Amino acid sequence: MMDINTDNILIGDTIYISGHKKPDLDAVVSAYSYQIYRHARGDFNYIAIRSDDVNAVTKWIFNHFKLDIPMLIRDVSGKKLVLVDHTDPVQRPDGWERAEIIEVVDHHNLKLETTVPPKITIRPYGSTSTLVGQKLIQANVKIQPNVAGLMLAAIIDDTLALRSPITTYVDRSIAGQLSAIAGISDISSFARELFDHKDIWLKLKANQIINTDIKEFDANGTSVVITQVETMDNQKLSKKEPELVLELKKLNRTQPKDIRIVMLTDLLRNDCIILADGNKAQDLEKIFGTQLEKGNRMYLPGVLSRKKQVLPPILDYYTKI
Structure with a gap:
């Protein structure tokens, strides 16, 4: 577990939040929801993006909840970056070597041999969306029902309906709280619907x-x-x-x-x-x-x-x- 916070970012600089290349649902949703968290703190210069095309289930779930998928920026050269759901250099967006990585929010093992950003949050959860959901709930940020449903879907997807060996009690707790906010009473049925749209x-x-x-x-x-x-x-x-x-x-x-x-x-x-x-x-x-x-x-x-x-x-x- 790691949580390093020594923020030295200039207020006003545009900071892009990006998941990994070939993004799964969690990579896109954790960027989207971390933007919400930052905006709730008054950091409106944080913008969620994606660095690659999204898969079919990501398109479906954003459409299902009537939310916009983060904009596509394939090359992040010259930009300030928050990496979510990854740190491994081979998974980073194109141009990361010419960008400034200022923060990491992830649930994987840390791989930052090339650079050490001033702000790092790593938790051994089953999903990065769990980590962001925890931040939002602990900060008493009001989460809209459709956003809660979106985040729940990402947690379900990454933890294989909370049945994967990577699933923790925190994943189950945050998933339960998000399902209540979203008005989703049957997580199992919601999971099956999600995986039906993925099983193509x-x-x-x-x-x-x-x-x-x-x-x-x-x-x-x-x-x-x-x-x-x-x-x-x-x-x-x-x-x-x-x-x-x-x-x-x-x-x-x-x-x-x-x-x-x-x-x-x-x-x-x-x-x-x-x-x-x-x-x-x-x-x-x-x-x-x-x-x-x-x-x-x-x-x-x-x-x-x-x-x-x-x-x-x-x-x-x-x-x-």
């Missing part, structure tokens, strides 16, 4: 699936890219598996990575099918103690979380060798 994978091409929720990591010099596909039935995606593997191989020919992974996560069965490619993909057998079928497919029962269950063993393996 059979309609997408392989490259669209892979790029919907994708994150890149540096595992002690080993390049790892992990896509998470959350579905109500990963067995239905079996017909897509050959297409996805071919696309992974195609990507590795044009943009080589040591390991590329697609996680087909089943939210009902609580399991995961991993599809993998790369010159170090065979290391996954040692990392997870399970054989890769046909060299590229692995079944992991009880695995739901990229952040908690898939990435850490990979990072640990390459740190030790």
